[in-house]
Structure formats: C-alpha cells, structure tokens
Amino acid sequence: MSERSAPTLDDVARAAGVSRATASRVINGVVPVSKPASEAVRRAVAMLGYRPNVAARALVTRRVGAVVVLVPETEERVFSDPFFPSAYHGALEAFRHSGIHVLLSMAHPHDGVDPMLQFFQSDHSDGAIVISHHGQDFARAVAASSRPVVFVGNPGVPGLAYVDVDHVKAAATATRHLLDRGARTIGTITGPMDMSAGVERLRGFQQALAAAGRSGHLIAEGDFTFAGGDEAAYGLLSHHSDIDALFVASDLMASGAIRAAERLGRRVPDDLLVVGFDDSVIARQSIPTLTTMENRPDVLARTAGQMLLAKLGGHEPESPVILDSRLVRRESA
Amino acid sequence: MSERSAPTLDDVARAAGVSRATASRVINGVVPVSKPASEAVRRAVAMLGYRPNVAARALVTRRVGAVVVLVPETEERVFSDPFFPSAYHGALEAFRHSGIHVLLSMAHPHDGVDPMLQFFQSDHSDGAIVISHHGQDFARAVAASSRPVVFVGNPGVPGLAYVDVDHVKAAATATRHLLDRGARTIGTITGPMDMSAGVERLRGFQQALAAAGRSGHLIAEGDFTFAGGDEAAYGLLSHHSDIDALFVASDLMASGAIRAAERLGRRVPDDLLVVGFDDSVIARQSIPTLTTMENRPDVLARTAGQMLLAKLGGHEPESPVILDSRLVRRESA
DNA sequence: CTGAAAGCGCTAACAC
DNA sequence: GTGTTAGCGCTTTCAG
Numbered sequence: 073m074s075e076r077s078a079p080t081l082d083d084v085a086r087a088a089g090v091s092r093a094t095a096s097r098v099i100n101g102v103v104p105v106s107k108p109a110s111e112a113v114r115r116a117v118a119m120l121g122y123r124p125n126v127a128a129r130a131l132v133t134r135r136v137g138a139v140v141v142l143v144p145e146t147e148e149r150v151f152s153d154p155f156f157p158s159a160y161h162g163a164l165e166a167f168r169h170s171g172i173h174v175l176l177s178m179a180h181p182h183d184g185v186d187p188m189l190q191f192f193q194s195d196h197s198d199g200a201i202v203i204s205h206h207g208q209d210f211a212r213a214v215a216a217s218s219r220p221v222v223f224v225g226n227p228g229v230p231g232l233a234y235v236d237v238d239h240v241k242a243a244a245t246a247t248r249h250l251l252d253r254g255a256r257t258i259g260t261i262t263g264p265m266d267m268s269a270g271v272e273r274l275r276g277f278q279q280a281l282a283a284a285g286r287s288g289h290l291i292a293e294g295d296f297t298f299a300g301g302d303e304a305a306y307g308l309l310s311h312h313s314d315i316d317a318l319f320v321a322s323d324l325m326a327s328g329a330i331r332a333a334e335r336l337g338r339r340v341p342d343d344l345l346v347v348g349f350d351d352s353v354i355a356r357q358s359i360p361t362l363t364t365m366e367n368r369p370d371v372l373a374r375t376a377g378q379m380l381l382a383k384l385g386g387h388e389p390e391s392p393v394i395l396d397s398r399l400v401r402r403e404s405a
Numbered sequence: 406m407s408e409r410s411a412p413t414l415d416d417v418a419r420a421a422g423v424s425r426a427t428a429s430r431v432i433n434g435v436v437p438v439s440k441p442a443s444e445a446v447r448r449a450v451a452m453l454g455y456r457p458n459v460a461a462r463a464l465v466t467r468r469v470g471a472v473v474v475l476v477p478e479t480e481e482r483v484f485s486d487p488f489f490p491s492a493y494h495g496a497l498e499a500f501r502h503s504g505i506h507v508l509l510s511m512a513h514p515h516d517g518v519d520p521m522l523q524f525f526q527s528d529h530s531d532g533a534i535v536i537s538h539h540g541q542d543f544a545r546a547v548a549a550s551s552r553p554v555v556f557v558g559n560p561g562v563p564g565l566a567y568v569d570v571d572h573v574k575a576a577a578t579a580t581r582h583l584l585d586r587g588a589r590t591i592g593t594i595t596g597p598m599d600m601s602a603g604v605e606r607l608r609g610f611q612q613a614l615a616a617a618g619r620s621g622h623l624i625a626e627g628d629f630t631f632a633g634g635d636e637a638a639y640g641l642l643s644h645h646s647d648i649d650a651l652f653v654a655s656d657l658m659a660s661g662a663i664r665a666a667e668r669l670g671r672r673v674p675d676d677l678l679v680v681g682f683d684d685s686v687i688a689r690q691s692i693p694t695l696t697t698m699e700n701r702p703d704v705l706a707r708t709a710g711q712m713l714l715a716k717l718g719g720h721e722p723e724s725p726v727i728l729d730s731r732l733v734r735r736e737s738a
Numbered sequence: 739c740t741g742a743a744a745g746c747g748c749t750a751a752c753a754c
Numbered sequence: 755g756t757g758t759t760a761g762c763g764c765t766t767t768c769a770g
Contacts, residue, residue, distance in 0.1 A: 078551065080762095080763055080764085081763065081764060081765095082763080082764095090740080090741085091740065091741045091742075092741085092742095092763090092764080092765090093740070093741060093742080093743095093765080093766080094739085094740060094741075096764070096765060096766085097739095097740090097765095100765080102765095102766095104739050104740085105739070105740085106739060106740085109739085109740080123526060123527065123528075124527075124763085124764075125464070125528065125762085125763050125764070126460075126527050126528055126529060127460050127461075127463035127464040127469070127528070127762085127763080127764090128460075128464050128746090128762070128763035128764040128765090129763080129764055129765075130460035130463075130746095130764090131458070131460040131461050131464055131746045131747065131748085131762090131763080131764070131765090132745080132746050132763090132764055132765045132766080133746090133764085133765070134746085136460070136529070137527075138524075138529065147490055147493060147494055147497070148490065148494075150490075151484060151487075151489070151490035152490075154484075156484070157480055157481065157483075157484035157485075160480060161480055161481075164480070164513060168513075168515075168516070173520065173524050173529070175508050175509075175510075176508075176509050177508075180497060180501075182501075183501070187506065191471075191506050193456060194456065194457075194459050194470075195456075195458065195459055195460070196459060196469070196470075196471065196506070196529075218411065413746095413747055413748085414747065414748060414749095415747080415748095423756080423757085424756065424757045424758075425747090425748080425749090425757085425758095426749080426750080426756070426757060426758080426759095427755085427756055427757075429748070429749060429750090430749095430755095430756085433749085435749095435750095437755055437756085438755065438756085439755060439756085442755080442756080457747085457748075458746085458747050458748070460746085460747080460748090461746070461747035461748040461749090461762090462747080462748055462749075463748095463762095464746090464747080464748070464749095464762045464763065464764085465747090465748055465749045465750080465761080465762050466748085466749070466750095466762090467762085
C-alpha cells in the first residue's frame with residue numbers, strides 16, 4: 073500500500089555514496105569493485121529493500137531471466153497425461169541453479185495456440201522448450217522468433233535443435249516382444265499422425281512385422297488420450313476378432329485399450345497381449361500392470377533445457393540428441 | 406537467424422512518414438489519429454513485421470501484460486489433484502479477452518516457494534491469484550508486493566481480497582447428510598490444519614455433530630492427497646472399528662479412504678458411509694461413486710480473476726466473495 | 739577501480 | 755490531430 077515508489081538504483085548509489093555504475097557492478101557481481109564500495113552498496117540495498125527493475129534491465133540486456141515451456145495441447149490434456157508433469161519437472165531441473173525462471177504455457181481449448189505464440193513472440197521469455205507439437209506450422213512459427221528454441225521430439229524442420237527418443241527402434245522392440253510371446257495377429261493403436269512420435273512408432277511396428285514376414289496393416293489411429301485409446305481399440309478389436317496382441321503407442325491409450333478389450337469380453341494378457349509406451353505411472357497403476365517401452369520425459373526435457381541453456385550462453389549444442397529406450401516387462405505382455 | 410535487429414517504433418514511424426508518437430498512438434489504439442496516418446502506420450507495421458518491445462513498454466507503463474497464478478504446492482500435487490487444472494482453467498477464462506496472459510507458477514519440490522516469490526516480486530507480472538496457500542507467511546509475503554493480489558481461500562490476513570466457499574456450512578451439510586442416513590459414529594479426515602479450508606471444514610463437521618448432540622472427536626488430519634487420505638482413514642478406522650461414516654475433506658482423500666476401508670474389509674457404502682468434498686472428476690470415477698459437496702475451483706478462480714482485473718483497472722472489488730456449496734448425492738452415502 | 743554519459747525502445751505530457 | 759521532448763531504470767562503453 074505504501075505509495076512511495078520502489079527504490080531505484082540511483083537511490084542505492086546515493087545511499088552508498090557511490091555512482092550508479094558502481095552500484096550496478098556490485099549488484100550484478102561484475103568483477104572490478106573495491107571492498108568498501110561493494111559493502112556500502114550491499115548495505116544500502118538491504119536497507120532500502122531494493123529490487124532491480126526487470127523491465128529496465130531487460131531493455132538494455134535483452135534478457136528477461138525466464139524461459140518458457142510451450143505445450144501446444146489443451147490444459148485438459150496436459151493435466152491428464154503424466155507425460156507432461158514429468159517433462160516440466162525435467163525442464164525445471166535443467167534451470168534449477170541458473171537463476172532463470174521456467175514458465176509453463178499451454179493451449180487454450182477455444183483460442184488454441186495463438187496466445188502462446190503471441191506470448192513467446194512478445195519476448196516475455198529468453199527462449200523456449202517445445203513439447204508435444206503437432207504438424208510443422210507451430211514449430212515454424214516458434215522458430216521464426218529471434219530467441220533460441222529447443223524441441224522435444226523431431227520438429228521435422230531442418231536446422232532446429234531437438235532431443236528425441238529413437239521411436240522406430242523402440243516400437244520395433246515392443247513389437248518383437250509381442251512376436252516372441254507368440255502373438256500371431258498383432259494390431260497397433262498409433263499416436264496422432266501429425267506427430268513424429270506417432271508416425272515413427274508406427275513405422276517401427278511395421279518394420280518389425282515386415283522383418284518377421286508378417287503384415288502390419290491392423291492399424292487404428294489414436295490421439296494419446298485414454299478415451300482415444302479406448303475407442304480405437306474397440307473399433308479395431310471388434311472388426312478383427314483374431315487380433316491377439318496390441319502395440320499401443322502410449323500407456324494412457326493402452327489403459328483405454330484394456331478397458332475396451334474388457335468390454336468386448338477379452339482378458340489381458342490371456343486373450344490379448346498389450347505393450348504400451350512411456351513407462352509412466354499409469355503402467356504401474358493399471359490392472360493388469362503394463363509391459364511398456366521406457367520413455368523419460370523428464371530426461372528429454374532436462375536435456376532440452378541444457379541445450380537451451382547452452383544456446384543462451386552463445387554455444388550451439390549438438391543436435392539432435394537421441395535417447396534410447398528399453399522394454400519394461402510387466403503383466404500385460 | 407537474420408541478425409539485423411528487430412524493427413523499432415522509430416523504423417515504423419519513419420516508414421509511415423509520421424512521428425514516433427503518432428505511430429505509438431495507432432498501435433495502442435489511443436483515440437485521436439487521422440485515417441491516412443493510421444493506415445500508413447498499419448502498413449508499415451505489417452511490412453516491417455514490427456512487434457512492440459515489451460520491456461521498453463513495461464518500463465514506462467509499469468505494466469507487463471501478464472498475471473500469474475501462484476500455487477505454493479509441489480508440481481507433483483498440482484498435477485495430481487483435479488482441483489488445480491480446473492482452477493487454472495477458471496483463471497484463464499477471466500482474462501480471456503483482456504489481452505493479459507495468465508502464467509502458472511508452482512513450488513519446486515526442493516527449492517520450495519522461494520523462486521515463486523522471487524519471480525512475483527521481480528515484477529514479471531502485473532498481479533497474482535494465489536491458490537492453495539498454507540499458513541500466513543506466504544500470503545503476507547505475496548501481499549507485501551506492490552502489485553495486486555487476490556486469494557482463493559481465506560488468507561487469514563485482514564485487508565487481503567479473497568474468494569472462498571462457505572466451508573463451515575458445507576461441511577455441516579455433509580455431516581448432517583450422514584446423520585440423516587442413520588450414521589451413529591462419524592469420523593472425519595480433515596485437510597491440513599494450516600489451511601483455512603482444512604480448519605473450517607473441521608469446524609463445520611463439529612458444529613453439525615454438536616447440534617445433534619453428538620461428539621465429534623474422531624478426527625484424523627490429512628493433506629489433501631490420495632495417499633494421505635488412505636493413511637489417515639486406515640489409522641482412524643483400525644483404531645475405531647465402530648465408525649460407520651466418514652466425512653472426508655476432499656474427493657481425492659475420500660478415494661484414498663475408500664481404498665483403506667477395503668483393505669480393512671469394510672465396504673462402502675454398506676459398512677461405511679463416505680461423503681467427500683469437491684465434486685471433482687474423481688467423485689464420478691471412483692468406485693463406488695462419491696457423494697460429495699460441490700466445490701467449483703473454476704468459478705472460484707474465475708471470480709478471483711475478475712476481482713484481480715478490477716484491481717488492475719483501479720477499482721476495489723467487493724471482498725470477500727463467498728460461494729455456496731450443495732450436496733451431490735451418489736453411491737458412497 | 740570508479741564516474742560520467744549515452745542510450746535500450748517506448749509512452750505521455752505538452753505544445754502547436 | 756500531430757510532433758517534440760522528457761524521461762522510465764538500468765547497463766555499459768569510455769575516460770580517467
């Protein structure tokens with residue numbers, strides 16, 4: 073309520089009996105400054121309760137001290153798939169001792185990604201990590217900014233930095249596991265076809281099947297949600313009663329698929345083997361527990377954060393960074 | 406990559422053949438400006454791809470165009486209780502057509518609330534909505550800022566604006582419902598005792614019991630998490646086998662309590678009546694479905710947002726705003 | 739090691 | 755209606 077405006081650097085300098093330049097130096101820890109001067113400034117800062125004005129500072133340094141995690145998915149989805157909290161956590165970790173804040177921005181159910189884009193392009197942040205983008209438009213729009221961006225997942229646009237999992241290989245591993253378990257007719261519930269993770273996991277599935285001399289045409293497209301997995305599996309299983317195994321491109325969808333199977337009177341794993349993807353908490357909570365491919369959103373995002381940090385420091389990180397995945401065996405297959 | 410720095414207002418003005426002031430006027434939609442001038446400016450903006458520099462603007466207007474939702478809980482909790490997404494959604498709605506961005510900030514599991522506080526006090530935002538604070542320190546610290554703040558839930562500090570539910574009344578309603586259903590021995594799992602919602606719901610419980618001539622001493626403190634509800638209920642029920650009804654201060658805890666009851670061989674609602682609080686998605690998904698007290702985090706946060714908007718506009722909103730709650734009957738009681 | 743001075747890009751009086 | 759002129763609070767050459 074005290075309407076006397078906040079103390080400025082000038083006030084501090086005056087109170088400390090030094091120039092504004094010197095005060096600035098000690099506050100920013102810039103090297104050459106004498107002990108008495110720096111102590112006087114420190115005292116003045118404490119006494120006045122001085123806080124640097126970020127706008128003024130940003131105006132000259134072109135740095136605001138914050139980065140943003142851009143998730144072009146609706147809040148509803150962000151809050152319902154454990155992938156995102158984990159990823160956000162990883163991002164937070166990367167910037168933990170950097171003095172840089174990590175903001176989170178998601179799409180509005182009605183307004184879509186425009187506000188996010190606008191926020192980012194208004195230079196409220198020094199850079200961005202993009203997680204779970206669809207298509208290439210968003211990637212392009214984000215990359216058009218003058219600030220550095222790192223993607224989690226291949227943006228499909230040359231020259232943009234990203235971290236990713238080897239989805240093709242991971243999906244092939246999952247599919248081979250199903251074959252090894254004696255599956256004869258394997259279907260898949262894919263991720264969205266406008267996401268590289270969706271497309272590549274499908275490709276891995278098909279490659280593994282082709283390598284085994286099988287055809288991989290039992291495909292239903294999902295959207296990485298529980299309901300989407302349920303629906304896709306229901307359609308696939310009711311049209312193809314001979315399917316005895318399913319590779320599902322995410323755990324959340326896999327648990328939806330299991331529910332669909334139950335509705336159709338098929339038990340997992342007895343009548344139907346299921347392998348998911350992500351090894352998220354859902355895989356452990358599901359009944360039966362899910363055999364799945366490891367995926368570490370926290371590591372992905374942390375790595376992306378480190379790459380972004382490098383870029384902010386003027387270095388160009390190696391890109392892409394591709395993480396490996398391994399099979400986690402549980403009850404469902 | 407183009408290293409030529411971004412166009413400034415000066416560039417726009419020059420390209421449009423007007424002064425910087427006029428350019429600024431049309432960009433900000435300030436009234437008096439001639440048609441030809443405004444069109445020339447608009448063209449120049451489009452041609453140059455001009456974007457206002459928010460730092461420079463903020464420096465003079467003292468407005469950054471963003472508010473923040475401060476949730477002093479760990480990300481883990483924020484992402485696991487449906488209360489928060491709903492609240493965030495409400496906040497978003499309030500600012501939807503205001504041109505003001507709504508950021509989300511939560512506590513770090515290790516670093517606690519300090520980074521949040523620092524972020525807010527660094528004036529990265531124009532104001533804040535605080536949701537789910539514990540104790541009074543956080544409220545005080547936030548309120549010490551020069552920017553407006555509105556709380557969801559009574560901050561317990563005089564003079565601070567807030568929206569809340571009438572927890573006492575709601576808890577009493579829930580408890581009376583249990584009595585009406587013939588419960589003889591009613592226990593409660595409370596929220597944290599450092600939160601007003603926790604304290605007041607307990608008070609309502611006790612008042613209702615006292616009014617009915619019963620004693621309300623069967624109390625276990627919970628922490629609004631699933632595991633906390635499970636644990637608290639387990640302890641309470643195993644020490645007091647005569648308990649035949651439970652008022653649980655949140656749905657998430659109530660579903661934990663049901664799990665505990667099952668472990669103790671008691672079925673809900675046959676052996677044990679349970680009333681939750683929040684009417685969240687959990688109440689509908691739970692088995693059995695939960696009888697609960699309505700609570701609308703989205704409405705609470707939207708209202709808080711409207712109040713904050715009023716404050717930003719220089720008006721002082723009426724405070725507190727107290728919302729009513731009603732019983733939602735389902736299977737558990 | 740320190741101070742003086744020049745802006746960063748923008749808005750807001752204030753004149754015209 | 756429009757241009758001129760001050761700054762907003764800070765960092766950063768550049769001299770000393």
